Amino acid sequence: MLQAKDLAIARAERMVIEGANIAIRPGAITAICGPNGAGKSSLLAGLAGLLRPVRGELSIDGKSLDGIALRVRARTLGFLPQDAEAAWDVDVKTLVGLGRMPWRAVPGRPARAAAQEDRGAVGEAMSAMELGALADRPLSTLSGGERARAMMARVLAGKPRYILADEPFASLDIGHARDLARLLREQARQGRGLAVVMHDLALAMNIADTVIVLDAGRIVADAPPEQALSAETIARVWRADVRWLGQAGARALSI
Numbered sequence: 001m002l003q004a005k006d007l008a009i010a011r012a013e014r015m016v017i018e019g020a021n022i023a024i025r026p027g028a029i030t031a032i033c034g035p036n037g038a039g040k041s042s043l044l045a046g047l048a049g050l051l052r053p054v055r056g057e058l059s060i061d062g063k064s065l066d067g068i069a070l071r072v073r074a075r076t077l078g079f080l081p082q083d084a085e086a087a088w089d090v091d092v093k094t095l096v097g098l099g100r101m102p103w104r105a106v107p108g109r110p111a112r113a114a115a116q117e118d119r120g121a122v123g124e125a126m127s128a129m130e131l132g133a134l135a136d137r138p139l140s141t142l143s144g145g146e147r148a149r150a151m152m153a154r155v156l157a158g159k160p161r162y163i164l165a166d167e168p169f170a171s172l173d174i175g176h177a178r179d180l181a182r183l184l185r186e187q188a189r190q191g192r193g194l195a196v197v198m199h200d201l202a203l204a205m206n207i208a209d210t211v212i213v214l215d216a217g218r219i220v221a222d223a224p225p226e227q228a229l230s231a232e233t234i235a236r237v238w239r240a241d242v243r244w245l246g247q248a249g250a251r252a253l254s255i
Helices: 040-047 070-076 092-103 111-128 144-157 174-189 201-207 231-237
Strands: 002-011 014-024 029-033 055-060 077-080 162-166 193-197 210-215 218-223 243-245 252-254
Touching: 002 040, 014 040, 014 193, 014 218, 029 040, 029 174, 029 201, 040 162, 040 193, 070 077, 070 092, 077 144, 092 111, 092 144, 111 144, 144 162, 144 174, 174 193, 174 201, 201 252, 210 231, 218 231
Parallel strands: 029 193, 029 210, 077 162, 162 193
Antiparallel strands: 002 014, 002 055, 210 218, 243 252
16 A cells, blocks of 8 residues: 655645645555645655655555665556656657666566566557557657557556556547546556546546545545535535536536
8 A cells, every 4th residue: 555644745845735644555546636736746746756745654565665765666656747758759669668667677587588578568558558550650749649648658568556647638538538547447456556636527536436635735535536526525625516417437517
């Protein structure tokens, strides 16, 4: 379990997360929701160990994140930032292959078997994100949605135990958003823990096991979707009067 206790994070000398207690459980999707500026991206980066907390503890299976070697941490946590970029204009296959870097130089890993495993993981990730036809295309030639899929594939190729993704649905059309939702559910079924920042509250309601609602850097709800995203909570946090329609697993939000 990836856990944060009393987590406090500051940016530019301003507290952006205060007193967060969170558990990201294997085999489950945790959606992180909240209005603009609530601290969602800061919380996710903090869980990944990319922002040093002012206060609090981060641990995986009871072991402090600070005590885990960086390469082991990279194999355990897969992080997708909101505006993921590549330093070079490489082709898609090369980009996705970068997700295997933490697995290179693992002690006792035979070179031939490792190369075969890496190729299999890259191919599997590209297939999952429907990137086969784009394998040799430079990133500069891709649309925003295609690039987003390539960046997600890079994370998947690393086969991390936990996937931390910041708005992975933002640039996707409805068909690819549906496919990604199914893929995330499958990742959870395989035992991975997922923390996903989402603005689409209906999507969070329908695919998440737990929803964390942030408001001004504080957690105001951490519960199953039906409780965390009640009409009352949405009215209080987002200042919007809404009504939920439909059945469980196929909810729609009427504004």
